Amino acid sequence: xxxxxxxxxxxxxxxxxxxxxxxxxxxxxxxxxxxxxxxxxxxxxxxxxxxxxxxxxxxxxxxxxxxxxxxxxxxxxxxxxxxxxxxxxxxxxxxxxxxxxxxxxxxxxxxxxxxxxxxxxxxxxxxxxxxxxxxxxxxxxxxxxxxxxxxxxxxxxxxxxxxxxxxxxxxxxxxxxxxxxxxxxxxxxxxxxxxxxxxxxxxxxxxxxxxxxxxxxxxxxxxxxxxxxxxxxxxxxxxxxxxxxxxxxxxxxxxxxxxxx
Numbered sequence: 001x002x003x004x005x006x007x008x009x010x011x012x013x014x015x016x017x018x019x020x021x022x023x024x025x026x027x028x029x030x031x032x033x034x035x036x037x038x039x040x041x042x043x044x045x046x047x048x049x050x051x052x053x054x055x056x057x058x059x060x061x062x063x064x065x066x067x068x069x070x071x072x073x074x075x076x077x078x079x080x081x082x083x084x085x086x087x088x089x090x091x092x093x094x095x096x097x098x099x100x101x102x103x104x105x106x107x108x109x110x111x112x113x114x115x116x117x118x119x120x121x122x123x124x125x126x127x128x129x130x131x132x133x134x135x136x137x138x139x140x141x142x143x144x145x146x147x148x149x150x151x152x153x154x155x156x157x158x159x160x161x162x163x164x165x166x167x168x169x170x171x172x173x174x175x176x177x178x179x180x181x182x183x184x185x186x187x188x189x190x191x192x193x194x195x196x197x198x199x200x201x202x203x204x205x206x207x208x209x210x211x212x213x214x215x216x217x218x219x220x221x222x223x224x225x226x227x228x229x230x231x232x233x234x235x236x237x238x239x240x241x242x243x244x245x246x247x248x249x250x251x252x253x254x255x256x257x258x259x260x261x
Contacts, residue, residue: 003046007104008054083192103170110216119173141167
C-alpha cells in the first residue's frame with residue numbers, strides 16, 4: 001500500500017525547536033519525527049512513501065534522499081500552507097490505489113494496523129484511527145460522530161459545540177476518491193482547505209468510513225512540551241522492553257545452570 005506523509009508545516013508553535021529546521025526534523029528520543037513516521041509506515045507494509053514538504057524542505061530531502069530502508073521516497077512541494085486537503089492534492093498524480101495518510105507531526109504507539117486491515121477488507125471507502133478525549137478538549141480537533149455500527153456519520157473541524165468527544169488522530173486510509181472531494185472543498189473560516197470538509201463531502205456522497213478506536217497512545221507534537229512528553233513515553237517504553245529482555249535472559253541462564261547441575 002502506498003503511504004502519504006504531510007510534512008510541510010512550519011511549526012511556529014514549536015519554536016525555538018523549529019527556528020532552524022522544519023517540524024518533521026525535530027528529534028524525539030534521538031530520531032526526527034519523520035523517522036518515527038517512516039518506520040511505522042514501513043512496518044505497516046508501505047511500498048512507496050510520498051512526502052509533502054514545504055518549510056525548509058531542503059533539510060528533509062537532504063537527510064532522507066530518495067529512499068528510506070529501501071522504500072522509495074517521492075517529494076511533493078506545497079508552496080503555500082493552505083490546509084491539509086490542499087496539501088494532499090500535491091500527491092494526487094502519484095497515488096492510484098488505496099493509501100495510508102499520516103500527519104507528519106504525530107508520534108504513535110497504537111493499533112495502526114487495525115486501520116490498514118479494515119481498509120484491506122474492502123468494506124469501507126476509508127478508515128480512521130479515532131480517540132476519545134475529554135469533552136472540553138474536543139473543540140481543538142476534527143470531531144467525528146458515529147452510528148451504532150462504528151461508521152462515521154459526520155465530521156466537524158474544531159466545533160464550538162462538539163457532537164461527540166471522538167476525534168480524528170492523524171492516521172487514515174483512503175481510496176483515491178478523496179482527491180475528488182479535496183478538489184471540491186471551499187476555504188474554511190480559517191482560510192484553509194480542511195481535510196475534514198473533504199471527508200464530509202465523501203460522507204454526503206454515500207461513501208462508508210469506519211472509525212477504529214485507538215488502543216495505545218499518540219502525541220501531536222504541537223508545542224515543545226508535547227515533544228518532551230512523547231520522548232518521555234518512548235524512553236519509558238524502551239526501558240520496559242530492555243527490562244523484560246534482561247528478565248528473559250536471566251531465565252535462560254537459570255535454566256541452563258539447572259541443566260548443568
